[in-house]
Amino acid sequence: MPNAPKIITRKTPSRRRESLADFSFSIDQLPEVKHTALREYHRSAWEAYQSLPFPTLKDEAWRRTDIRGLKTETFSLDSDNQLDSPPERFLNPIVTDEYRMGQIVSGAVKPAQSLDPSLAEQGVIFTDFHTAEMEQPDLLAGILGDIVLPDEDKFSALAAALGTEGVLLYVPKNVIIEQPLHSLYWGGGENMAYINHLVIYVEDGAQVTFVHESASPNEDEGNQIFHDGIVEIYVGRNARLNFVELQSWGKNVWSFTRERARVMGDGTLEWIFGAMGTHLTKNFSDIDLMEPGAMARMSGFYFTSGDQHLDHDTQQNHMAKDTTSDLLYKGALMDESRSVWQGMIYVAPGAIGTDGYQANRNLVLSKGARADSIPGLEILADDVRCTHGATVGKIDEDEMFYLLSRGIPKTDAEELIVSGFFAPIMARIPFEGVQTRFAEAIREKMSER
């Protein structure tokens, strides 16, 4: 496989309109909350949303992702919109013999939530975002907007202003939750907007595994659905969070997400990320390692087909000495689809003893598909170890001939190579059920050819 990352600048298509029309949302749609600080959070985010321009191809972080096809003025928010229940496989992604300690189902569905009483007794809070605003306003007000600022760009400002759905997971000091928590955000309908806000706060010495999935049925691409989200994560000292995030949106969804995790001294974040869906994704996922001993591992995979465009922007910020980060994103691309990964390891002045790693590997399965892979380092401290690697390659001819020579037909051989390519990442997903479902989804996509 060629080793050099492919950096391509794209000419601006000329016949498209130059800027997006505003969304048709209004200030009346701000959530009604009594708590002053929360009200102020939404209101100031709304102001930021109004004053910020849409990002364009001229903005560095957006230059490979053209969002001018987004039909901004068509989207509507309807919190009472209820569709058919999500399929069972989304509701029970975790193998049956692994007991689940709690579940939240939200979005275009009859909301449901549960939490094991023993956890509630220990002070664990696992509730949908709207309920959290009503019932845990002080706690929420102390967290919101601290990790993801409400004015980072127009989309995050909008999510901060209008986000009423989502999850608050709060794990008090030294509480160790052995079994996973699960949430499903289910969308669908006609030209709907889904705006959500996830807050995960793991106090010192606490441990939890949380699986969150966004999903919707595949609909005609003419029926655009808009998703805008914020994910704020705090991992306290000596705490551990396993966060498995799965993106199974339908192919008519345009998704914009800004996610950031702050990890404190000797805290550990294991962040696993899988993306199969959307027409277009623009995702920012950052980790801030704030104190010595903080460690984060980010493992991502994506598989695109058709005219999907998935853009993942990652940043590993080493803000203190002796911090460790390890990122591996792997993607396979078919048809005319496109992926962008742009990563940065930043080492702050004085963050000596930093150990940072980032790698992005792409397997391009069709002539028309393209992967852009752009690693980056910015190191302002001495005595650090930072390495990166980026590859964009095709299926190796010798590997293919080897499999063919054993009687395996070409399409099956490709499937085998692709599943092998993802195997090291899949092995990091601690749930067999999730592994199986994603393996099936990959097979399904490949059989559509």
Place this chain on the structure above:
Amino acid sequence: MPELTIKNLHVSIEDNPILRGLDLKVHQGEVHAIMGPNGTGKSTLANTIMGHPNYEVTEGDILIDGESVLEMAADERSRAGIFLAFQYPVSIPGVTVANFLRTALNSRRRHADPPQEDISVLDFRKLLKSKMDMLEMEYSFGGRYLNEGFSGGEKKRTEVLQLAVLEPAFAILDETDSGLDIDAIRIVSEGVNTLKGPNMGVMVITHYQRILNYIQPDFVHVMYDGRIVESGGHDLALLLENEGYDWVREKYGQPLEA
């Protein structure tokens, strides 16, 4: 009895002629040794029979039971009964030996006439274990990624394991002995001896005759400059062992410049 026939085969790689009119007939149940100095086209012959796309047949034919395989892709040729144990097996990251072999076996079953059901996981496990016992392989091999980090000997043994599981009508062993110590050659050869029989024809491609002490050939052929120039019995192999290939060069001249 089924036979593999190679008729006046001419093969080029990127317009360089390598094989220049090779004839050979292998019946099931026979063991043919193909010997010859380096660079005479032995591996080209193996890869061409298997259907490697980089090898262009410019003249002649390859037939199984009278039917040409030239228009078949490698996977079809495999299912038609041809097996190649590679000289340099590639690794397939992330794909376990067991998963790979089960996929290969099921591909055959699905394409059988009439199609057969996939082998059950349990039956496959039994089959794999019995073949591994035969080749003195640890069962843990099944869970390792195919050829990844394997030693030379482990790779060759895995090739023979595949041969044992897939039970082809014709097996071509391309320098399977190269890079193996004498113990490994013994184990691999014993495996091949167990497998060969009335239902399998074998072509052993080798530079050295020592593997032929373990796998008794019915026929020995000497390849030189893209052709078979001498054929005989085991004596011919012993002659080559003692005298080397110089007399072949003298008798048939220096290779033509490509």
